Amino acid sequence: KSDYQRFRSYLESAIDKYDYRLHAYVLMGNHYHLLIETGKANLNKLMHYINGSYTNYINRSKDRSGHLFQGRYKAILIDRDNYLLELSRYIHLNPVRAGIVERPQDYPLSSYSSFIKKKGEKIVYRDLIWAMISKKVTEAPIKYRGFVENAPADGLESPLRNVYGGSILGNKSFIKESLGRLNDSLLRRDEVSHRRELRSSIEAKDIMDILVEHFGVSTDDLIRARGDLRNATIYFIKKYTEMTNRQIGELFGDLSYSAISQVQRRLFDKVSKDKSLRKELEKLDKTMSHVKG
Secondary structure, X not given: OHHHHHHHHHHXXXXXHXXXXXXXEEEOOOOXXXXXXXXXXXXXXXXXXXXXXXXXXXXXXXXXXXXOOOOOOOOOEEOHHHHHHHHHXXXXXXXXXXXXXXXXXXXXXXXXXXXXXXXXXXXXXXXXXXXXXXXXXXXXXHHHXXXXXXXXXXXXXXXXXXXXXXXXXXXXXXXXXXXXXXXXXXXXXXXXXXXXXXXXXXXXXXXXXXXXXHHOOOHHHHHHOOOHHHHHHHHHHHHHOOOOHHHHHHHOOOOOHHHHHHHHHHHHHHHOOOHHHHHHHHHHHHHHHHHHO
């Protein structure tokens, strides 16, 4: 346990040295996940400091030498507007998926407790994720706990399934912008096939036309709808278009950023209990994919 505490101490000291935000983390027996935000081009230096400091500590304490971590760390650039909340849940459920604990709050080596309690660790930056889950800070811990612990065990897909070129997670506009800033060496060879996908464009109107025909309603009905119909519309627009949460909110009558962020959670919660709704969404998903291709 002292080894894990030492690793945490390097995460903390790196905040002052490299001015970064740690949105979420989990430390496992043979790997770790960090959800990091830095406004400077210093990720390599930051990770070298953390991994190098911990390796030196282990080598000294265990009287050993050489490398501790196998290969270079794996870094994925993410669109925080659309994936930060979902990725934090994925990270906090890691010990549950691994069969180590039944509930994420039972695993002490993650940032999860900081999000479900009033007082959190100094190293964890909670404000942005809490703002995505609730407008009120006092309600955020309860809502975040529900968001994580009510996730369907067999119906929640990994947000990392859509990583582009092994290095970017986001919508088309985010990927295009990021490609102009990333070194080509960071991308795997399958980037070529992903570039073809970027040329295949699907707009919000295409999504809504499909849903209008499927549900037998008008476009105005979709925009004014509540419940499953509205949530499904927003979900598919988020998944298949380049629109940001803010733009989608404006389309649906000035819905807030947090309201758009919570749509997928509500939909997944209901899908886990309603098989007919799940099948209907799967059918629509195939239709959307066909239009996209």
